[in-house]
Amino acid sequence: GESVGLHLPTLSVQEGDNSIINCAYSNSASDYFIWYKQESGKGPQFIIDIRSNMDKRQGQRVTVLLNKTVKHLSLQIAATQPGDSAVYFCAEKHNNAGNMLTFGGGTRLMVKP
Amino acid sequence: NAGVTQTPKFRVLKTGQSMTLLCAQDMNHEYMYWYRQDPGMGLRLIHYSVGEGTTAKGEVPDGYNVSRLKKQNFLLGLESAAPSQTSVYFCASNYRGALGAYNEQFFGPGTRLTVL
Numbered sequence: 001g002e003s004v005g006l007h008l009p010t011l012s013v014q015e016g017d018n019s020i021i022n023c024a025y026s027n028s029a030s031d032y033f034i035w036y037k038q039e040s041g042k043g044p045q046f047i048i049d050i051r052s053n054m055d056k057r058q059g060q061r062v063t064v065l066l067n068k069t070v071k072h073l074s075l076q077i078a079a080t081q082p083g084d085s086a087v088y089f090c091a092e093k094h095n096n097a098g099n100m101l102t103f104g105g106g107t108r109l110m111v112k113p
Numbered sequence: 114n115a116g117v118t119q120t121p122k123f124r125v126l127k128t129g130q131s132m133t134l135l136c137a138q139d140m141n142h143e144y145m146y147w148y149r150q151d152p153g154m155g156l157r158l159i160h161y162s163v164g165e166g167t168t169a170k171g172e173v174p175d176g177y178n179v180s181r182l183k184k185q186n187f188l189l190g191l192e193s194a195a196p197s198q199t200s201v202y203f204c205a206s207n208y209r210g211a212l213g214a215y216n217e218q219f220f221g222p223g224t225r226l227t228v229l
Contacts, residue, residue: 009154032215043117043203043220044156050217090157093215099207100171101143101218103155 008087010108017095019077023090026071030092033066034101035075039086047075050080077109085111114139117221125227126194134189134224136204143209145187146171146218147179149200156203158208162187163209194228201225 013019025033031052036044048062050057050073057064063076073098087108091101117138126132136145143164148156158171162181176198178190187206191198202217202224 031213034215041222043205043222045220048216049215049217091155095213098156099209099216099218100146100161101156102172103148103157105153105155 001071007110009095010110012110012112015080015082015111017080017113019080019084019109021075021109023073023104024071024076025090025092025104026074027092027094027102028071029095031095032093033064033073034091034093035064036089036091037086038089044089080111082111082113085109116140117204117206117219119221119224121224122222123225125229127229128195130194131190131192131216132194134202136187136189136221137185138206138219139185140206140219141184142206144207145181146205146206147187147189148203149215150203151200159189199226199228
């Protein structure tokens with residue numbers, strides 16, 4: 001597959017440990033924040049989103065935390081598995097027509113067996 | 114459902130050549146997008162469309178044109194390719210949904226374009 005993010009920050013975790021991926025956003029007017037997962041050679045895949053009036057949302061093995069005071073978003077993955085190895089992007093949705101997203105730079109998660 | 118498909122998967126162009134990338138979706142989505150992704154960076158929006166016959170500029174529209182003649186197709190054109198347009202191009206689509214709601218964008222597998 002293509003090289004997605006040759007110079008991405010990398011998080012390396014042991015299989016079974018919890019992972020925390022962080023993201024800083026810029027637009028206080030964004031009304032949704034979203035996490036995407038991108039495996040090598042594939043398009044991004046939706047993981048979870050959170051509305052701006054919430055500070056926590058849980059999914060299956062994933063939790064997203066939103067701190068609007070410091071404009072910070074995090075994705076927590078419980079019991080990280082080898083299949084979680086990928087590049088993770090946060091994105092913010094503009095509060096306008098068109099559902100436009102602005103993506104962050106991404107973090108590469110490597111899971112060691 | 115095939116979801117979002119893109120053709121071609123790979124293409125090599127010489128500077129100055131033109132080409133069209135095709136995106137197709139079979140989910141009856143109103144909104145469609147074209148992004149580019151460069152190494153070390155997230156996706157950047159080139160152009161988007163909120164419905165058949167309408168298009169709008171995104172963050173990095175220069176050097177590209179688009180057309181949405183049919184609801185299921187969104188074409189991205191490069192009239193005169195430049196090395197700076199070497200990138201991986203992704204198409205995405207989603208339902209319009211309620212105003213203010215977020216509706217998941219579904220992405221295609223990407224097109225790797227190299228301009229020599």
